[in-house]
Amino acid sequence: MLASPPVKSPEPIRARTGRLLTLAYLPLFVWSLIGAGWTTVHHRFTFPYWLAYLILIVLSLVFRRSIGAVVLMIGVGWCHALGAFALLTWLRLPSWTGLAFIVPSLALLIVNAARVMNSLPRRR
DSSP: OOOOOOOOOOOOHHHHHHHHHHHHHHHHHHHHHHHHHHHHHHOTTHHHHHHHHHHHHHHHHHHHSSOOHHHHHHHHHHHHHHHHHHHHHTSOOOHHHHHHHHHHHHHHHHHHHHHHHHHSOOOO
């Protein structure tokens, strides 16, 4: 009987797709952090929202002793909203660019978060 050489299996499609989604999301995430920082410094209306988010984090830490994935996603989603607002106020781009930024960034946030949360082991 002839032995066949070991077959090197190609990289799974899910892994390649996951990397591609992460690479597509990374520039949107970076701009969201930059835009959220700029908007927070230059517009006072953001402080009550940041305070509410801080209270949400404190409540999560008090009752669960950890920050959950949903609480983290709410914060990142808020950064995306502020990044879209910064496109309009800081860069003075047309209003459709805010929508063109926030829709794909929130969609990629949800897809990447679901992918990461499904790959983590479940706590009991």
